[in-house]
Amino acid sequence: xxxxxxxxxxxxxxxxxxxxxxxxxxxxxxxxxxxxxxxxxxxxxxxxxxxxxxxxxxxxxxxxxxxxxxxxxxxxxxxxxxxxxxxxxxxxxxxxxxxxxxxxxxxxxxxxxxxx
Amino acid sequence: xxxxxxxxxxxxxxxxxxxxxxxxxxxxxxxxxxxxxxxxxxxxxxxxxxxxxxxxxxxxxxxxxxxxxxxxxxxxxxxxxxxxxxxxxxxxxxxxxxxxxxxxxxxx
Numbered sequence: 001x002x003x004x005x006x007x008x009x010x011x012x013x014x015x016x017x018x019x020x021x022x023x024x025x026x027x028x029x030x031x032x033x034x035x036x037x038x039x040x041x042x043x044x045x046x047x048x049x050x051x052x053x054x055x056x057x058x059x060x061x062x063x064x065x066x067x068x069x070x071x072x073x074x075x076x077x078x079x080x081x082x083x084x085x086x087x088x089x090x091x092x093x094x095x096x097x098x099x100x101x102x103x104x105x106x107x108x109x110x111x112x113x114x115x116x
Numbered sequence: 117x118x119x120x121x122x123x124x125x126x127x128x129x130x131x132x133x134x135x136x137x138x139x140x141x142x143x144x145x146x147x148x149x150x151x152x153x154x155x156x157x158x159x160x161x162x163x164x165x166x167x168x169x170x171x172x173x174x175x176x177x178x179x180x181x182x183x184x185x186x187x188x189x190x191x192x193x194x195x196x197x198x199x200x201x202x203x204x205x206x207x208x209x210x211x212x213x214x215x216x217x218x219x220x221x222x223x224x
Binding site: 043044045046088090092104105106107109110 | 149151153157158159160161164200202204211212214216217
């Protein structure tokens with residue numbers, strides 16, 4: 001059973017354009033949702049963890065700017081802007097933070113972004 | 117990647133043999149996670165550790181916070197164990213830093 005659905009699965013992004021990603025949670029037993037990025041050199045990086053509808057966070061990193069929003073209990077969004085190089089964004093869900101809850105962290109299939 | 121160093125960077129194992137992967141930290145870590153990215157790109161959470169040891173099937177992981185390292189032992193390696201193993205050091209939720217990975221190939 002797939003716990004997380006990410007869309008789109010891939011996207012070509014013209015340089016300078018922003019792109020909006022969605023992650024849909026299929027099982028509310030794992031309500032802690034996060035975004036991770038993986039760059040072209042396969043380096044992974046945690047970006048955000050958002051628990052409650054209405055939570056928002058922004059982050060500027062080398063290579064991209066991010067705005068994450070927890071829209072509902074089952075939907076997490078990510079806007080990626082000013083991207084200089086391609087990357088893959090993974091959504092995760094877990095039963096909680098820390099302890100055995102984080103043993104139950106699951107990853108979505110990822111959204112691959114390529115810069116035109 | 118410099119603050120969390122993984123070794124070896126790549127490894128080839130005969131099916132049925134054992135091995136250990138290592139993660140050394142030059143930052144304070146209160147917890148450690150180990151992940152596997154399989155050849156299709158899917159990421160799987162293997163362990164979340166406070167200082168101590170956890171075991172799951174043929175995998176066992178230890179986190180020694182005093183000496184700033186963690187190990188992942190693979191027993192009786194199988195073909196499906198192939199992929200890239202990442203460790204990540206977490207400091208009380210304030211940050212999480214990943215290593216650059218160990219690429220493991222299990223051969224028949």
